[in-house]
Amino acid sequence: MEKSRPLWDNPLQFVFACISYAVGLGNVWRFPYLCQMYGGGGFLIPYLIMLIAEGMPLLYLELAVGQRMRQGSIGAWKIISPYLCGVGVASVVVSFFLSMYYNVINAWAFWYLFHSFQDPLPWATCPLNSNRTGYEEECEKTSSTQYFWYRQTLNIAPSLEASGSVQWEQALCLTLAWLVVYLCILRGTASTGKVVYVTASLPYCVLIIYLIRGLTLHGAVNGLVYMFTPKLEQLSNPKTWISAATQIFFSLGLGFGSLIAFASYNEPSNNCQRHAVIVSLINSTTSIFASIVTFSIYGFKATFNYESCINKVILLLLNAFDLEEGSLTADNLNEMKDHLMATYPQEYAQLMPQIKNCSLEAELDTAVQGTGLAFIVYSEAIKNMEVPQLYSVLYFFMLLMLGIGSMLGNTAAILTPLTDSRVIASRFPKEVISGVVCFMNCIIGLIFTMEAGNYWFDIFNDYAATLSLLLIVLVETIAVCYIYGIRRFEKDLYTMIGCKPNWYWKIMWAFVSPLLIISLFIFYLTDYILTGTLQYQAWDATQVNVLGLGFFSVLNLSSCKDTSFFPNYTVPQSGLLEVRSWNQGHPLILWKGKPGKT
Amino acid sequence: MQCLSFPLHPGNCTALCTTAVRVCSSPDAQNAFKVRISIKTALGDNAYAWDANEEYLFRAMVAFAMRRYSSKSTTQISNVLLCNVTDRVSFWFVVTDSSKNVTTVPGSEVEAAIRMNRNRINNAFLLSDKTLQFLKITSTLSPPVEPSTPVWIIVFGVVLCLIVAGIVFLIVSGIQKHKKKNKESTERENLEEKVEVTLENGIPCEALDLKAGHINGVFAAEDERFTSL
Numbered sequence: 001m002e003k004s005r006p007l008w009d010n011p012l013q014f015v016f017a018c019i020s021y022a023v024g025l026g027n028v029w030r031f032p033y034l035c036q037m038y039g040g041g042g043f044l045i046p047y048l049i050m051l052i053a054e055g056m057p058l059l060y061l062e063l064a065v066g067q068r069m070r071q072g073s074i075g076a077w078k079i080i081s082p083y084l085c086g087v088g089v090a091s092v093v094v095s096f097f098l099s100m101y102y103n104v105i106n107a108w109a110f111w112y113l114f115h116s117f118q119d120p121l122p123w124a125t126c127p128l129n130s131n132r133t134g135y136e137e138e139c140e141k142t143s144s145t146q147y148f149w150y151r152q153t154l155n156i157a158p159s160l161e162a163s164g165s166v167q168w169e170q171a172l173c174l175t176l177a178w179l180v181v182y183l184c185i186l187r188g189t190a191s192t193g194k195v196v197y198v199t200a201s202l203p204y205c206v207l208i209i210y211l212i213r214g215l216t217l218h219g220a221v222n223g224l225v226y227m228f229t230p231k232l233e234q235l236s237n238p239k240t241w242i243s244a245a246t247q248i249f250f251s252l253g254l255g256f257g258s259l260i261a262f263a264s265y266n267e268p269s270n271n272c273q274r275h276a277v278i279v280s281l282i283n284s285t286t287s288i289f290a291s292i293v294t295f296s297i298y299g300f301k302a303t304f305n306y307e308s309c310i311n312k313v314i315l316l317l318l319n320a321f322d323l324e325e326g327s328l329t330a331d332n333l334n335e336m337k338d339h340l341m342a343t344y345p346q347e348y349a350q351l352m353p354q355i356k357n358c359s360l361e362a363e364l365d366t367a368v369q370g371t372g373l374a375f376i377v378y379s380e381a382i383k384n385m386e387v388p389q390l391y392s393v394l395y396f397f398m399l400l401m402l403g404i405g406s407m408l409g410n411t412a413a414i415l416t417p418l419t420d421s422r423v424i425a426s427r428f429p430k431e432v433i434s435g436v437v438c439f440m441n442c443i444i445g446l447i448f449t450m451e452a453g454n455y456w457f458d459i460f461n462d463y464a465a466t467l468s469l470l471l472i473v474l475v476e477t478i479a480v481c482y483i484y485g486i487r488r489f490e491k492d493l494y495t496m497i498g499c500k501p502n503w504y505w506k507i508m509w510a511f512v513s514p515l516l517i518i519s520l521f522i523f524y525l526t527d528y529i530l531t532g533t534l535q536y537q538a539w540d541a542t543q544v545n546v547l548g549l550g551f552f553s554v555l556n557l558s559s560c561k562d563t564s565f566f567p568n569y570t571v572p573q574s575g576l577l578e579v580r581s582w583n584q585g586h587p588l589i590l591w592k593g594k595p596g597k598t
Numbered sequence: 599m600q601c602l603s604f605p606l607h608p609g610n611c612t613a614l615c616t617t618a619v620r621v622c623s624s625p626d627a628q629n630a631f632k633v634r635i636s637i638k639t640a641l642g643d644n645a646y647a648w649d650a651n652e653e654y655l656f657r658a659m660v661a662f663a664m665r666r667y668s669s670k671s672t673t674q675i676s677n678v679l680l681c682n683v684t685d686r687v688s689f690w691f692v693v694t695d696s697s698k699n700v701t702t703v704p705g706s707e708v709e710a711a712i713r714m715n716r717n718r719i720n721n722a723f724l725l726s727d728k729t730l731q732f733l734k735i736t737s738t739l740s741p742p743v744e745p746s747t748p749v750w751i752i753v754f755g756v757v758l759c760l761i762v763a764g765i766v767f768l769i770v771s772g773i774q775k776h777k778k779k780n781k782e783s784t785e786r787e788n789l790e791e792k793v794e795v796t797l798e799n800g801i802p803c804e805a806l807d808l809k810a811g812h813i814n815g816v817f818a819a820e821d822e823r824f825t826s827l
């Protein structure tokens with residue numbers, strides 16, 4: 001008796017699975033950054049255009065292929081053309097790379113979640129130094145949230161070579177993360193289908209709570225105004241369009257084989273056209289929604305920092321000139337400064353270097369993306385809210401749900417071809433195959449829990465998937481349109497859904513999307529070639545020149561913004577890696593411009 | 599220069615006032631300490647005004663601190679001299695030693711005395727280390743309360759147990775279902791084997807004359823005895 005293919009219990013499970021996979025951390029921590037960099041509200045124009053030109057068509061293509069062939073990526077592409085099963089294998093390999101490093105983010109989210117059950121939050125204050133007369137030196141120089149992230153969470157090494165040892169706390173959290181993923185994929189669609197109800201809907205609940213909380217925070221409006229003020233001149237910058245195309249492409253998770261895997265568990269008569277449109281629209285809407293929340297938080301944090309800065313200046317002046325408390329306020333600060341400068345010119349001149357010029361715009365300008373946004377900026381904002389423990393738990397739980405949802409898709413992309421292949425599936429039950437895959441990934445993932453692990457993470461995130469995915473999706477589109485034949489594909493869709501795809505889909509599949517992908521591919525390739533040696537950013541705990549390293553350049557620290565994370569120095573590796581140099585005037589980037597799946 | 603000490607013994611007045619004047623005119627003397635008080639920051643609306651009574655209390659507290667530290671009761675309130683009170687509310691103070699010819703007590707002793715009694719002094723004014731600052735005296739910060747087991751390990755343990763229990767449950771129920779399915783399929787296989795060759799008393803059905811097998815002559819005969827209704 002032949003086993004029938006497991007199916008989703010209902011189409012809703014499939015839609016939730018796709019949403020859970022597509023809506024990931026990138027919607028929360030990359031899109032707001034892009035919005036800020038490329039013209040605020042104006043960025044929505046290229047974003048929506050790219051959604052229509054490449055997002056929806058490519059998503060529909062992958063779902064249709066999966067649903068029609070009813071196999072994982074390797075089997076599906078073998079059916080399309082026996083010479084093309086390499087595309088499927090490439091998808092599996094890329095998914096494997098992704099699942100190796102992606103779960104570390106879930107480990108970090110667990111770490112922060114577990115630490116949210118304390119009062120006060122551990123990242124709210126600096127720890128004391130050994131003789132208890134002040135705060136720990138490294139923490140004093142940066143801030144308590146950054147110290148908690150770089151020292152107490154990552155225990156980051158000064159460079160990639162100084163690998164250090166595996167941090168047992170992070171290793172434990174990583175093991176737990178993999179156990180959770182294993183629990184969710186253990187039974188295949190039976191278990192995944194139930195889990196995605198939670199992982200898809202819970203982030204929205206938390207985002208709504210945060211929206212309400214965020215909009216009522218003091219100073220949130222500053223952030224929102226800053227974000228939504230469109231700077232239309234950015235539309236003439238080609239980077240804007242490239243970033244929009246890239247963001248749509250990677251945000252939907254095309255090319256990994258996960259969408260094909262999910263769709264292969266569908267009923268053959270499922271209306272995947274409608275689902276493709278729904279999923280891509282929900283994904284984009286979530287990005288915009290998340291960026292509203294993020295910008296209210298930004299506004300709150302920037303206002304808070306600005307007001308702290310002003311208060312520090314006021315205190316400095318009060319103490320220096322022994323003025324009465326309350327005589328200096330934020331409103332009369334400038335007049336009083338002029339008055340003091342006139343009355344006590346000598347003392348004022350002595351104080352000048354210490355008086356900072358506080359500026360709200362400067363605070364808002366510090367654009368951050370990636371783990372910096374998720375774990376530093378947000379935790380900094382949370383520690384200043386009332387009942388911070390509640391918001392902290394909610395937020396990191398949401399990050400977990402987003403991360404696990406994406407992991408489910410990744411592991412499905414790896415496991416579906418394995419369970420489809422008769423060679424393996426006949427010998428081992430599904431649970432054993434899943435277990436072996438999770439175990440191997442967990443062991444390899446321990447690299448990312450070492451002291452230099454975050455640098456490896458950066459490398460993987462920047463370079464593991466980008467070019468490969470572009471190539472994979474390009475070959476997929478060309479294969480379906482020209483090798484399999486678009487008329488044959490049309491007929492298949494008619495058999496499945498009952499209606500033929502209209503001219504919009506056909507034109508996008510055959511011409512527009514491949515051209516877009518080719519141009520993206522050429523752009524990134526030339527960018528890599530022109531950049532020369534690859535670079536990464538390193539954390540310097542001492543913020544002094546590293547001695548005796550041959551060639552190094554130390555950043556001029558006074559030009560850094562207050563939230564500067566890295567000074568830089570060069571690691572004398574004549575081979576691959578040196579710390580990237582600062583681009584003056586270019587905002588802080590913790591993630592080099594290459595997007596990962598995140 | 600305001601002389602703020604009102605000694606009990608009029609005889610010492612001139613000497614003490616001179617000391618005060620001397621100290622106040624060169625405030626970076628080693629044995630003088632600057633104090634900065636931020637009442638409004640600490641208490642907001644409940645802030646009290648800093649007046650002569652508060653100053654008296656301050657001098658009393660410093661004298662108390664000196665007495666407690668050196669365990670001799672020679673320090674009087676009159677030995678504590680304040681000067682240069684500003685609107686910020688900041689001032690300098692110095693402690694004199696009346697037994698040793700009106701010299702100032704060494705700064706290290708004063709510092710140690712204040713350190714020892716910092717808490718009492720703060721509480722007398724409803725202030726804290728940050729709002730009642732002795733500028734040259736660093737305060738010992740209290741360490742944060744740490745439970746014996748870090749909280750995160752407890753939460754981690756709970757979540758880990760739940761997840762492992764879930765995995766074990768799913769695996770075990772999967773194995774049981776698998777066994778049941780195997781048993782059912784072997785039973786069904788055995789049943790199918792039997793159905794293949796149906797036997798009637800050891801004789802295969804095909805060999806029997808079915809018609810003859812269905813009608814039993816004994817019973818059919820009895821039926822004819824009854825009249826039809």
